């Protein structure tokens with residue numbers, strides 16, 4: 001746990017064990033202010049980006065795209081608290097005053113402990129949480145379609161199912177903000193598409209803020225309310241995606257928006 005903003009928790013006070021707060025979780029806002037990141041390298045000081053500012057609305061789905069090396073992981077790691085910025089700051093805002101904001105993380109590879117079952121992999125992040133119960137873990141597993149796999153080991157699951165456990169683990173701490181780092185890039189396209197559809201269903205159901213990183217423009221348009229384009233050391237474009245959901249990637253409107261995004265992306269990147 002790398003950031004003060006993060007805390008593990010199970011059901012909200014007053015909830016019974018059927019504790020998934022459907023659509024009523026307080027989602028968090030993210031405010032990125034004047035962020036600069038430099039690294040010392042053998043060739044000298046390298047600036048990845050400088051003076052980057054943006055705001056993410058509570059409950060929105062925002063995706064950061066950029067070419068390899070543009071600084072997506074660096075940005076995500078600063079937002080998650082894993083890396084310190086050289087200058088600037090990241091602020092989180094809960095909906096209720098005085099509330100601390102919780103971040104959940106979904107990584108490119110789900111990072112499951114192989115000697116633990118699925119449920120035990122979820123229990124692991126709740127070690128200090130007195131409210132945690134196995135029933136809560138099972139409810140979250142049901143939500144992502146893992147009802148038949150509670151007690152299986154990661155080696156007994158497909159890549160897509162393992163990533164579902166990763167998503168369950170992140171959701172199980174009831175975060176206001178879900179940070180997702182290219183979570184579907186290691187999966188075959190059919191599985192990735194299934195998981196994208198489920199992610200949108202869960203996002204609509206639970207009302208989390210999602211900050212998603214990908215290099216895949218089609219995926220970004222399919223999922224997001226907004227796409228931030230990172231390149232040349234700055235956010236050079238901020239594109240709203242106004243397509244209705246569920247989005248059909250083969251529809252004429254989708255392809256039109258996709259072409260516009262590609263044109264805008266290639267304007268700089």
Ligand SMILES: Nc1ncnc2c1ncn2[C@@H]1O[C@H](COP(=O)(O)OP(=O)(O)OP(=O)(O)O)[C@@H](O)[C@H]1O
Pocket residue numbers: 039040041046048066067068069070071072073074075215
């Ligand atoms: N710890 C580090 N020390 C020195 N340079 C670094 C470090 N981490 C990242 N960089 C440099 O910062 C730049 C941005 O890297 P970053 O990994 O954030 O890009 P990215 O957009 O996530 O790339 P990819 O899509 O390939 O994962 C790169 O030039 C990289 O070499």
